[in-house]
Structures are given as structure tokens and as C-alpha cells.
Amino acid sequence: MLQDDTSPISTVNSNKSLVVLDLSWNRLSSVPMWIFDLHGLVSLDLSLNHLEGPIPDYFGNMSFLKVVDLGWNSLNSSVPNSLYSLNHLQFLGLTENNFQGEISNAIGNLSSLNHLDLSENQLQGKVPASLGDLCKLKEMDLSYNRIDQDISEILQSLSKCSLESLELLSMADNQLSGHLTHKLGQFKNLASLVLARNNISGPIPLSIGELSSLKVFDVSENQLNGTLSPNFGKLANLETLDIGQNQLNGVVSETHFSNLTKLSMLSASGNMLRFEPNSNWIPPFHCEIIQLSHWHLGPKFPHWLKFQKKLIALDLSHAGIADDVPTWFLNLSTQFQILNLSSNQLTGGIPYLKVGNMVDLSSNRFSGPLPRLLSNQFSNQLPVRFYSLSKNLFSGSLFEFVCNSSVPSIFVLHIDTNLLSGEIPDCWNRWKELGILNLGNNNLTGRIPSSLGGTRLRMLNLRNNSMFGELPSTLQNCMGLVILDLSENYFSGRIPAWIGDKLSILMVLSLRSNNFVGHIPHQICALQSLQILDLGHNDISGAIPKCLRNLTAMAIKEKQSEIYYNWISYKYNMNIHGILMSASLVLKGREDLYSTTLGLVTSIDLSANSFTGQIPKEVGTLIGLLSLNLSGNILTGNIPDIIGNMELMESLDLSMNRLHGGIPSSFTNLNFLNHFNVSYNNLTGQIPTATQLQSFDNSSFMGNHLCGPPVSKSCSTEGVPTDATKNGESSGRSKVNGFYVSTVVGFVMGFWGVVAPLFFIRSWRHAYYGKLEHIGNKVYVFWATKCI
Incomplete structure (x- = not known):
């Protein structure tokens, strides 16, 4: 493995005829200058090093170069101008180097170029019109930059010379605008078009059906509108169709899929499309991924899914389905990695789903007791990683599910917002891999089972139940806890000191609305990662600890945008690299769910307790704090x-x-x-x-x-x-004067308002003493009848 300029020049002198030089995956921090003496070099690969820019601009002396790959370094400069003089260059790879500025118009000199990769840089401005002079260009990847231009202008430039040659065009994650024009259909050999995450609007042109070579079409997360062209049905080679998160509407028919025999990914969530095929329709494709969230597919469960035997991921959430889950669907596949049927109106009992890694049936209207969802017949399948039954009407006990030895290992268990009752069973010893447990918003009672301390919990949410008792000391074994939410229950006793001693990476601690007493233990101040501390609505007393200044995550202005933990790896490239944490927080008098922005929130809530003394000035050092609530206490001072x-x-x-x-x-x-x-x-x-x-x-x-x-x-x-x-x-004088004035005024008003009339008016005097005598008589009668 080479390092810097340590290769002896004698080695170069003895290799005058060297034509291929591959120094990738080394630890080079700068480009060895002896490379530029290799005038006959044809291929140069310096990718995946630690090169720092600017790079020497001496490529003009290497006129025979056909391949230059400088990708995945840190050159942090503009693209070297001498690269544009290499008229034999066929492959130019400059990805992920933090190149800046605009793409030079001189790029049109690279007349032999067929592969151009400038992705994942900081390039801005417009694409030069000279790109239209690259008649041999097959692949162009400018994704993940800051190019700000009308997409129609780019297609116009490329159509000058590369209509027949261009096979791949990727400009995802830029700032493209404008509409897709009919010129799109002129790129007859285009196999991959990726324009995701831009600001492109307007309809998808009818000319899309003329791209007979198209395999990948990804325009997700734009502002496309109008109806979906039925000409998609002509794309017989299409494998990936991703039009998700746009504003498409209208009716989708069987014609849209008529010839898509090679389709393996259909991703179209987040639109307003309606699909109503005939009940006997058999789709021509066998997809691995189908994502149709927010389509109108109901009210019946889509029968055409019966013929999808290769499904790995299925998302039919928010699809207007009001039906039982059919038996044929339960036997559809044993390969599911992701299944999302949430936010529908599915009825009946929860089915025995044959799943691999994720089940999400949240926001439905399932009824009946919580059944055995996984039986012995699935014990040899892949272990369940994600299991969510949130926002349903499940009732009954958790015992049969949690204590069932046939249920395989689960990483994430969400059964929040249901009608579960009874105690949480003490059978968690076999759930060694459990990382997230969310049982909030149910009717659970009893104590927290001690066996939960034998898991690898990162989040424990028991919010809004009817649980009671002191917190079990075994929870201190869950040292990986990031979120602990036990709010809105009847837990009692003192706040355990081990929360601060053992749960060192805790970021959210909510014990709100319980019956905790005593003082805040000073160990809580050791939680340097803590961003949310909510102890409101308890009976905690004593002074607010001055050591709260040690909560360093609240004392910095820079915050992380998301809270992830990357302790699980995933298969099948599902683009899931961590688990997004979420928590319900009461801020500004309102409860809201925070997920993607949770890491941006910092809050201390000690309201509605019995804290005494002064507000410690040390709280003022928490300059990153966004919310502070000390209301409803007995605090004094300034x-x-x-x-x-x-x-x-x-x-x-x-x-x-x-x-x-x-x-x-x-x-x-x-x-x-x-x-x-x-x-x-x-x-x-x-x-x-x-x-x-x-x-x-x-x-x-x-x-x-x-x-x-x-x-x-x-x-x-x-x-x-x-x-x-x-x-x-x-001032002291003002206080004295105010005291005497108020005393005199009070005496005068009291005397002349009450005493003087009794003294001077006889009728008032008789009435006053008569009233006193009447009250005295009633008191005597009450005493005589009740107390003797």
C-alpha cells in the first residue's frame, strides 16, 4: 500500500511504457508528482484515497489518457482546467470531492467522452450548452449538486448530438425546475432517467411511451401533476418505476401496466391516484417492491396482489381499504421484509402474517383480543425485526403474545394506542434483542415487570396507562436507553438515583403526571446527553438543583436534526440505515409527537410540583434551551x-x-x-x-x-x-410614604363607612345588635341539640 510520495522515482524511470496505473484504495494524501511524468499513461485511478486539493493542474502533459478516476477524495476546489484538454478521454470520474463552482464550458472539448460522473459535489449554476457537443456521451451523472436550471434547457442541449448515444441521465437532488417536454421521447436508447428530489412540475409527457429501452424511471419527490400517462404500458423493458411523492391524480387503468412484464419495483406513494382494475385482472409483472400509499385501492382488498409471489416490500397504507385481510394474502409469501397496511379500515381479527422483518398495521380498525400472530410454523423463518400494531382497537391481555415461546426474536414492538388491558407479563427474558417497546396509550395496569431489565432497550414508552408502583431497579441494566417515557400513570416513590448513574446516554426522560415525591436526585445532572427533562405534575419538593447547569446537551446551541441509532443492519437494500426515534412532548401547553425534529428540541418542565426556594441562576447557562416551564410551584425571589x-x-x-x-x-x-x-x-x-x-x-x-x-x-x-x-x-421613601398614606386612608374609610353610621343612626344600631343576637341564638340551639 503506497503512502504519499514514497515510491522511488527509479521505479517510474524503469516503467516508461506504463499505460495503466491503479493507486485506488491507498492512503495518499496528495497526488505524487512523478505521475505527471508518465506521458504515455492511458488509465489513471486515484479514487478512494485521502487526497486534498487543489490538485496539480498538469493533466495537459498526459494527452493519451482515456480513463481518469479521482472519485471519493477531498479535493475541495474547482475542477482542474487541464482535464478539459484531454480529447482522448472516455471516462471522467470526479464523484464526491466537494468540487465547487460551475461546470466549465470547455467540457465540450472532451469529444471522446462517454462516461461523465460529477455527482455528490457542490457544483452550481447551469449545465453548459457545450455538453451538447459530446456526441459519444452514454452516461452522465450530475446528481447531488446545486445545479439550478430548467430541465427542458438541459434536454435541449443534450438533444443536439447525443440523442442516439445517451443511455443514462441522472440529475437527482439538484434544484431543477421547469417541465419535462416532448423531447424526452427522442432519446431512443435511454435506459435510466433519474430526476428525483427536484422542483420539476407539470405532467409526464405522452412521449414517455417512446422510450422503448427505458429500464429505470425515477422522478420521485418533485411537483409533477396531471394524470398518469397510459403510454407507460408500452415500456416493455421497464424494471423500476418510481413516481412517488408528487401531485399526480386521476384514474389508473390496466392499460398503464399492459406490457410491463419486467417490472420489479412499483413505487408511487404520496399521490392521489385511483386504481380500479377488473376483479379478474392478472398483472403481467411480479414485483419485489410495491408502494402505493395514499392511492385509492378500496374498499375491497386488492385481489390482483394474489399473483405477486416475489414481494419483499408492500405499502398499502392510507389506501381506503375497508375489508377483511383475505386468506390468500396470508399465504402469499414468506419473504416479506416490509409490510405496511396502516391507516385503512381493515376489519376482523389480526391475521397470521408470514413476515420476515417488518409488519406495520397501524391506524386500522382491527377488533378482538390480541391473537398469536406468529406460530411454530414460522419459527424457522427470518426473525421479525419490526412489528407494529399501532392505532387499532386490540383488546385483552398481552400474556399470550409476550409469553408465547413460538414468537421469534423481535427488535421493535409497537402496540401503542389500542385497548389492551391487564398487567404487562413478566416474560421478557427471552426477548434479548428487543430494542424498542412502545405500549403507550392503552389501559394497562400493574407494575413494570422486572424482566424488562434483561433486554437491550433503546426506547421504553408506557405513556398514558394506569400502571403503578415504584420503578424496578432492574431497568438500570438497560444502559442503552435513549428514550424513557413513563408519563401519565400512577408510578410513585422517589425518582431513582440510578437513572443518572446508569442510563448515561439518555436523551429523553419523561416522568410527567405521576405520583413521584422527594427531591430531584443530583445524579440526574450527570446526564450530559439529556435534551428533554419532564417531571411536571408530580409532588416533587425541595429546591431546583443548581447542578442542572451540567446538562451540557442543553447548554449548546448546535443540535442534531435526527436521533438515530445504527445497531441493526438490513438486507435487500431497503434504504433503511437506522431507527428513527420519536416521543410525545408537552410544549407550550400542547402535546405533539416529535420524530424527525426530536433532536432539535431541548426542554425542562418542572411544573405543578412543590419546588421551593429561588430559581437558580445556573439555569441561565443552558443557552440551548428552547422551553422552560417552572409554573405551579412555590418559588420565591426575583x-x-x-x-x-x-x-x-x-x-x-x-x-x-x-x-x-x-x-x-x-x-x-x-x-x-x-x-x-x-x-x-x-x-x-x-x-x-x-x-x-x-x-x-x-x-x-x-x-x-x-x-x-x-x-x-x-x-x-x-x-x-x-x-x-x-x-x-x-426607593425607601416611596415605600414609607405609601405605607402611611394607605394606613390613614384605610382608617378613615373604615371608621366613617361602618362605625360612624352605627353611632349616629339609631335604626342601624338596633338592626346591627338584633342581627348579632339572632346569630348567637342559632349557634346556641345548634350546640344544644348536636353536642349535648
Whole structure:
């Protein structure tokens, strides 16, 4: 294995006739300069090294080069101009190098080029019109760049010279716009067209049916609209059809598939298409992957699936199916890796599905007790990896399913949002590979079984059940836990210290709405990955720990966009590389499900407890915190001025405490606040002006002695002068004067309002003492009859 420039020049001198040089998969950090002395070199492969740019621009001395492959390096520069002078070059591979700038118009000089790969760079601007001069071009891959151009202009340029030669055109993941024109049908030898994830709109042209050589057609995740052309039925060589996540509508007929005998992947989810074939229709294809989510396929279960014997992945979610799962479907295949029948109206009991790796039957209307879904006859099949029965009407006990020895190993088990009842059985010792367990939103009771501690849990969700008791110490063995959600139950006792000691990578801890007591253990502060801490609505007391400043994931502004863990590998290239974590969070007084954005959320909720003392100023060091809720406690003292440094704060609730002083002027820095509440405290003084605070309703400030917008009370000089920058403290003289004035006024009003009329008006005096005598008589009668 070569490293840098260590190869002796004598070796080069003795190989004057060297024509092929392959230095791929080495550890070169720079291009050896002796390479450029090999003037007769025909093929140069420097791919998959650690080359850093800019690369020497000496390729002009190597005029015989036909193959140049510099892919998968870190050249971080513009494409060397000397490459464009190699008029014998046939293969140019520059993928994944972070090349920048525009593609030079000089690329038209590469008259012999048939393979051009500039994918996965940072190229921008437009494709030069000189690409139309490459008459021998067969494959062009410009995907994963920043090219911003009308797709019709690109097709117009390529149609000048390469109509007969072009076989592959890939420009996925750019910023292409415009419409696909009728010129598309002129590329007679085009076998692969990939334009996914752009901004292309308009209909798919009728000329698509003229691409008789087409094998791959992928225009997914664009803005295509209109109906699906029936000319697709002419594409006898088509193997992959991906039109998913567009705005296509209308009716799809059998004609659309009439000659697609080689079709192996039909991916068209996320459109508004209706498919109503005859009940006796037999499709000409035998697909491995069918994804038709959000199509209208019902109300009957699609009978044509009976003839699909090779299915690996099937997605019929949101398809308007209101039917029983037919028996023939249950015996269809033993090769399923992904099965998604969610969000339909499937009826009857859950069938015995022969699955390999994933089952998703969520959002249906299944009824009846939870059955044995996997029996002994499937024990020799691939182990189930994903199993979801979410959002149904399953009822009864979990015992038969969990404790059934014939159920193979499961990685992910979702049976949330059903009508399950009874206790969670203590049979988890055999579920060694269990990583995600979601039983939330059911009617489960009893304690958490200790055998769950023998699994490899990454997420445990028992949210919104009727479970009780203390947390079992065996859960501390699940040291890989990322999400622990036990909220909305009746769990009691103290929060265990082992949560902080053992669950070191915990990112979400929600014990909300339970009966926990005692103090927050200081070990919780050791959870440096913690982003969500929700202990609201318990009976936790004591001071808020100052050590919360050690929650470093909340003290940084940069956050990860997604929470994944990559502990499972997948087969069949299903493009699934990890498990997306999700959690229900209560933010801004509303509960929402967070999944793809979960890693962007940071929150502390200690509301509705019995915390005392002051708000620790150390909380203000958590500058990455987006939501802080300390409402409904017995907190005293001033609002720490340092909270104004938490510039990313979107939600702040300090209501229903005993805080005093003013609202700190530093709150002018909280420009992202969209939820704010300090009501029902003892705050005084003027609300800081020219800030986000003026955008909130008066209800956010009521129950205090605040003045200025947005409250109706004005801050006049006749009242008690306060200084908001000094937390609302007024001068000593003002306090004394105010005390004496109020005392005198109170005495005068009390005397002249009550005592004076009794003294001067006889009738009032008689009525007053008569009333007192009547009350005394009633008290005596009550005492005499009840107490003697």
C-alpha cells in the first residue's frame, strides 16, 4: 500500500511504457508528482484515497489518457482546467470531492467522452450548452449538486448530438425546475432517467411511451401533476418505476401496466391516484417492491396482489381499504421484509402474517383480543425485526403474545394506542434483542415487570396507562436507553438515583403526571446527553438543583436534526440505515409527537410540583434551551436576570409562583419567544418595552402589579415609582410614604363607612345588635341539640 510520495522515482524511470496505473484504495494524501511524468499513461485511478486539493493542474502533459478516476477524495476546489484538454478521454470520474463552482464550458472539448460522473459535489449554476457537443456521451451523472436550471434547457442541449448515444441521465437532488417536454421521447436508447428530489412540475409527457429501452424511471419527490400517462404500458423493458411523492391524480387503468412484464419495483406513494382494475385482472409483472400509499385501492382488498409471489416490500397504507385481510394474502409469501397496511379500515381479527422483518398495521380498525400472530410454523423463518400494531382497537391481555415461546426474536414492538388491558407479563427474558417497546396509550395496569431489565432497550414508552408502583431497579441494566417515557400513570416513590448513574446516554426522560415525591436526585445532572427533562405534575419538593447547569446537551446551541441509532443492519437494500426515534412532548401547553425534529428540541418542565426556594441562576447557562416551564410551584425571589441570555428560548412559563420584583430588562434579548407566561406572581414595575413581550396577551401578565403595554395599567408618576431594571424595587421613601398614606386612608374609610353610621343612626344600631343576637341564638340551639 503506497503512502504519499514514497515510491522511488527509479521505479517510474524503469516503467516508461506504463499505460495503466491503479493507486485506488491507498492512503495518499496528495497526488505524487512523478505521475505527471508518465506521458504515455492511458488509465489513471486515484479514487478512494485521502487526497486534498487543489490538485496539480498538469493533466495537459498526459494527452493519451482515456480513463481518469479521482472519485471519493477531498479535493475541495474547482475542477482542474487541464482535464478539459484531454480529447482522448472516455471516462471522467470526479464523484464526491466537494468540487465547487460551475461546470466549465470547455467540457465540450472532451469529444471522446462517454462516461461523465460529477455527482455528490457542490457544483452550481447551469449545465453548459457545450455538453451538447459530446456526441459519444452514454452516461452522465450530475446528481447531488446545486445545479439550478430548467430541465427542458438541459434536454435541449443534450438533444443536439447525443440523442442516439445517451443511455443514462441522472440529475437527482439538484434544484431543477421547469417541465419535462416532448423531447424526452427522442432519446431512443435511454435506459435510466433519474430526476428525483427536484422542483420539476407539470405532467409526464405522452412521449414517455417512446422510450422503448427505458429500464429505470425515477422522478420521485418533485411537483409533477396531471394524470398518469397510459403510454407507460408500452415500456416493455421497464424494471423500476418510481413516481412517488408528487401531485399526480386521476384514474389508473390496466392499460398503464399492459406490457410491463419486467417490472420489479412499483413505487408511487404520496399521490392521489385511483386504481380500479377488473376483479379478474392478472398483472403481467411480479414485483419485489410495491408502494402505493395514499392511492385509492378500496374498499375491497386488492385481489390482483394474489399473483405477486416475489414481494419483499408492500405499502398499502392510507389506501381506503375497508375489508377483511383475505386468506390468500396470508399465504402469499414468506419473504416479506416490509409490510405496511396502516391507516385503512381493515376489519376482523389480526391475521397470521408470514413476515420476515417488518409488519406495520397501524391506524386500522382491527377488533378482538390480541391473537398469536406468529406460530411454530414460522419459527424457522427470518426473525421479525419490526412489528407494529399501532392505532387499532386490540383488546385483552398481552400474556399470550409476550409469553408465547413460538414468537421469534423481535427488535421493535409497537402496540401503542389500542385497548389492551391487564398487567404487562413478566416474560421478557427471552426477548434479548428487543430494542424498542412502545405500549403507550392503552389501559394497562400493574407494575413494570422486572424482566424488562434483561433486554437491550433503546426506547421504553408506557405513556398514558394506569400502571403503578415504584420503578424496578432492574431497568438500570438497560444502559442503552435513549428514550424513557413513563408519563401519565400512577408510578410513585422517589425518582431513582440510578437513572443518572446508569442510563448515561439518555436523551429523553419523561416522568410527567405521576405520583413521584422527594427531591430531584443530583445524579440526574450527570446526564450530559439529556435534551428533554419532564417531571411536571408530580409532588416533587425541595429546591431546583443548581447542578442542572451540567446538562451540557442543553447548554449548546448546535443540535442534531435526527436521533438515530445504527445497531441493526438490513438486507435487500431497503434504504433503511437506522431507527428513527420519536416521543410525545408537552410544549407550550400542547402535546405533539416529535420524530424527525426530536433532536432539535431541548426542554425542562418542572411544573405543578412543590419546588421551593429561588430559581437558580445556573439555569441561565443552558443557552440551548428552547422551553422552560417552572409554573405551579412555590418559588420565591426575583427572576434571574441571566435568563435573558437564553436567546433561543421559545417558551417560558413562570406563572403561579411567588416571585417578586420586576421582569428583567435582559428579556429584550428573547427574540424567539412565542409562548410567555408570568401570571399570578407578585411582580411589580414596568414591562420592558420594545421587545417580544408586547406581542403577548394581557393574560400572560395578570395577577401581578405590572404596568405598561400590553397590560391596561399605565406607568404614571402618581403611582408607586418602580425601576424594571432593578427588579421593580422602589426607593425607601416611596415605600414609607405609601405605607402611611394607605394606613390613614384605610382608617378613615373604615371608621366613617361602618362605625360612624352605627353611632349616629339609631335604626342601624338596633338592626346591627338584633342581627348579632339572632346569630348567637342559632349557634346556641345548634350546640344544644348536636353536642349535648
